[in-house]
Amino acid sequence: MDDTTQPAWDDLFFQLEEKTNISGEAVQIAYGRYVKGVKAIVDSYDIPVGLTPKEIVWTLNKAKLYRYQREKPSEERYPIPLLLVYALINKPFIFDLAPGRSFIEFMLDEGFDVFLLDWGAPGLEDKNTTFDDYVTEYLYRAVRKVQRVSGSKEFSMLGYCLGATIAVTYAATYPEIPLRNLILLTAPIDFSNQPEGSMAMWLDEGRLDVDKLVDTYGNVPGELIRYWAKMLKPVENFAGAYINLLKMMDDEAAVRSWQAINRWVEDVIPFAGEAFRQFVKVYLRGNNLISGEHIINGKPVDISNIDASLLNIVAKYDHLVAQSQSESIMDLVSSQDKQLTVIPSTHVGIMAGSSAKHKLWPEIVKWLGARSEERTQ
Amino acid sequence: MSDEKPEKPDIDPFAQMIQFYDSISKSWASAMSDAVASKSFAESMSEQMEGNLEAMSFMRKQFGEFMEQYLQQMNLPTRKEVITMSERLTKLEMAMDDLDAKLDEILDILKTIE
Structure with a gap:
């Protein structure tokens, strides 16, 4: 083909300008924005996240326990360490998205000694790990390490999403361990009421053959869980997210935040097969955590064993975990000091949204700071 | 005669796309969310899942057995x-x-x- 017959891009825009009365410059700008948008999406898969300096203080199988480097001198820090426990799906860098938008960085600046338990991505060799194993084999040992390296027997724990379910199970199973403060964030605990449009509806008995799913795949593919989560709000997730990106293309900081969240949304990990089977059958369909019928180490898991100070935070517009699934625990714990806080946000936005540092994070600091001082006896 | 071009209206095709999305997204999102929350959608998703699992479990079982025999024969x-x-x-x-x-x-x- 003769190259001379190929019009240059500028000529094309010029012709368009002449014929349509549309400014060629405007079309070029618009086209440039579109190219930038596509590039931003592609780049988001590799965008650096979790940049707050940290050290690995413990590992077990794929699980890692991080301790974040503290800037403040010890006399200005709270003596009670804070352990963050995230869900088994997606990765925990939602707590540490980017400098300036990192919950962990915020908590360090406020003087907290922050630990994070990263479960890691299960491989096929982990398919027999049950939901309870995460409590008794992993979290139990991670807490022991937190106590050891921080030098404090007492500690605070924050569980987010399924991490909150694990934290509650842990606190109810080991009442002898001195958990001082328990913070639950969008915690799916009580499945007696499953509102229409929740994921639980798709996991109902008769709708999902959980045995066949787990027996076929070993671990539940992360892509399937991501698909379920996105399908609950199809327009917002499959179109709205990208339209929002186009809208903010001129704001570099906003694009950077969008990329970090997009990476988190897309970067899914498998759900260990037996853990998924147990979660669906025992926790979700049986609601055994609430009914007290769930047995671990030969003893019923009794939520009334929990007497730590409790801050239970729910997101008002959460489409993944309904408010009713989180709030009933308030009447079941023995804690005298307990607070339910409703924040007008979404499941992810509550932690990672641009308003999180003005709403959720200061709320946690205020509550936890007042309860993290050394006790004088 | 002036060299200046007459002013032409700036137009951004993607702005139009965004405007279109904004104008319909609320009703569209609400209709779609209602649709996926319905029992009939849950049923159809369940049927689709069941069909996929049926095919996948058969395939993976057959392939798994074949690979196991092969690896054993190869002393691996x-x-x-x-x-x-x-x-x-x-x-x-x-x-x-x-x-x-x-x-x-x-x-x-x-x-x-x-």
Whole structure:
């Protein structure tokens, strides 16, 4: 083909300008924005996240326990360490998205000694790990390490999403361990009421053959869980997210935040097969955590064993975990000091949204700071 | 005659797309969310899932059996054997972690005696 017959891009825009009365410059700008948008999406898969300096203080199988480097001198820090426990799906860098938008960085600046338990991505060799194993084999040992390296027997724990379910199970199973403060964030605990449009509806008995799913795949593919989560709000997730990106293309900081969240949304990990089977059958369909019928180490898991100070935070517009699934625990714990806080946000936005540092994070600091001082006896 | 071009209206095709999305997104999102929340959608998704699982479980079972026989004939470890080995390693790691914790406790006691 003769190259001379190929019009240059500028000529094309010029012709368009002449014929349509549309400014060629405007079309070029618009086209440039579109190219930038596509590039931003592609780049988001590799965008650096979790940049707050940290050290690995413990590992077990794929699980890692991080301790974040503290800037403040010890006399200005709270003596009670804070352990963050995230869900088994997606990765925990939602707590540490980017400098300036990192919950962990915020908590360090406020003087907290922050630990994070990263479960890691299960491989096929982990398919027999049950939901309870995460409590008794992993979290139990991670807490022991937190106590050891921080030098404090007492500690605070924050569980987010399924991490909150694990934290509650842990606190109810080991009442002898001195958990001082328990913070639950969008915690799916009580499945007696499953509102229409929740994921639980798709996991109902008769709708999902959980045995066949787990027996076929070993671990539940992360892509399937991501698909379920996105399908609950199809327009917002499959179109709205990208339209929002186009809208903010001129704001570099906003694009950077969008990329970090997009990476988190897309970067899914498998759900260990037996853990998924147990979660669906025992926790979700049986609601055994609430009914007290769930047995671990030969003893019923009794939520009334929990007497730590409790801050239970729910997101008002959460489409993944309904408010009713989180709030009933308030009447079941023995804690005298307990607070339910409703924040007008979404499941992810509550932690990672641009308003999180003005709403959720200061709320946690205020509550936890007042309860993290050394006790004088 | 002036060299200046007459002013032309700026137009951004993507702005139009965004405007279109904004104008319909609320009603569209609400209609779609209602649709996926319906029992009929849940039923149809369940049927689709069941069909996929049926096909996948048959395929994976057949392929898994074939690979297992092949690896055994080649005198190579099968996936099942590798998994068993990995599980045992994790159990060992747990036992070592417990020993480490016990050792820490003993050292603490010794320090108090000193």
